[in-house]
Amino acid sequence: MFSKACEYGIKATLFIAQKSLHQQRVSLKEIASEIDSPIAFTAKILQSLARSGMVDSHKGPTGGFEMDRTKMDTITLYEIVHAIDGDQIFHGCGLGLKQCDANHPCPVHEKFVVIRENLTQMLQNTTVYELASGLDIGLTLLKR
Amino acid sequence: MFSKACEYGIKATLFIAQKSLHQQRVSLKEIASEIDSPIAFTAKILQSLARSGMVDSHKGPTGGFEMDRTKMDTITLYEIVHAIDGDQIFHGCGLGLKQCDANHPCPVHEKFVVIRENLTQMLQNTTVYELASGLDIGLTLLKR
DNA sequence: TCTATTTCGGACAAAAATATCCTAATTAAA
């Protein structure tokens, strides 16, 4: 469904958010270890997420990543997925046609509109805070 | 959502089915041209679909691909997607965890279950015949 | 039987995604 980059990006963001709930900044190393991802690749993704304002990064000793509460409440899975994987998954044709819309539909157009609408709504309605909270109380897991 | 191989596979199958509605066998060349796909790559996918019994293939002059009406009514998008892309999309964790289930859920597990259930139902309820018919009456398109 | 046409299937190639390595820039603290 999502690229590996996107999976890592979501998990990293959620881990950062969870730690930020306790005013803890986390390092790249910690993140990669906690979400079980390749460290250098994760670094790239975090760079990109930092550039697009999803998380805050700080260099130097005691540096690392963090996310303030306002962002946790504002940013949804939709923003993260969109920032990393683009909008192909939200707007691209299910069969790869360049031009596919209600006027020139591919055979699965109508059926995919419904699925994609469900997916989009779900992602847009799911905040980082909501998921970070679930993590924090041990309800959900980032590894295994 | 699907791999390129899967997109081509679905489009090829639908084109074969549409032509079979009129007792016409179609060649690889025709198929690749009609669905706007790379010919040799399409050949691989059709081989695989033929091996798994989704379509029938015949060698030699007047050879090509066809699909009988019984198969059109029986085979759904689910079978095609499953044959080409496997069941990752249906059963894999949205965040890539190896073990992710109701007892050990990732942060998005519950939300993804719903989306995937929608997708699975839609694919299982959509027969090749239904989509081939839409194509045949010009309601939908395979190119553009 | 011969020929032309078609799918089959293995080997190879190119492109994209995933992953690694190394140096630079920044910065907190000694």
Next chain:
DNA sequence: TTTAATTAGGATATTTTTGTCCGAAATAGA
């Protein structure tokens, strides 16, 4: 001011996906 720790970012490597090439096998028809 120096040092050590940390992210930033460019270059490179590996793996997977996508795509190509070519000869083999089958087969309809002359």
